[in-house]
Amino acid sequence: MNDMKKLCNSINACLTKKDSTSNELQMGEIVYLFRVKSQLTQEELALKANVCTQTIKRLEGCRERVSDVTCRGIFEALGVHITRLTKLLEE
Secondary structure (H helix, E strand, O other), rough: OOOHHHHHHHHHHHOOOOOOOOOOOHHHHHHHHHHHHOOHHHHHHHHHOOOOOHHHHHHHHOOOOOHHHHHHHHHHHOOOHHHHHHHHHHO
């Protein structure tokens, strides 16, 4: 599942946090941005992604890492086409 790592690297290359010492977004912050843009609550996203709400909360709070399979399901629930987005971000 190299494309998840590639996606994160591409997003990090385009988006940086001004107040962060590492200048990188965590996966949970990326999910949060897409969720808010999609106007979904954590509960709605969890239902669409077939995961529990606590998984979304822990992920967005950067308190837990999730598997690539779970992360892919969350991105698919958000309507994000990972390969296409990665290619767009690299252009």
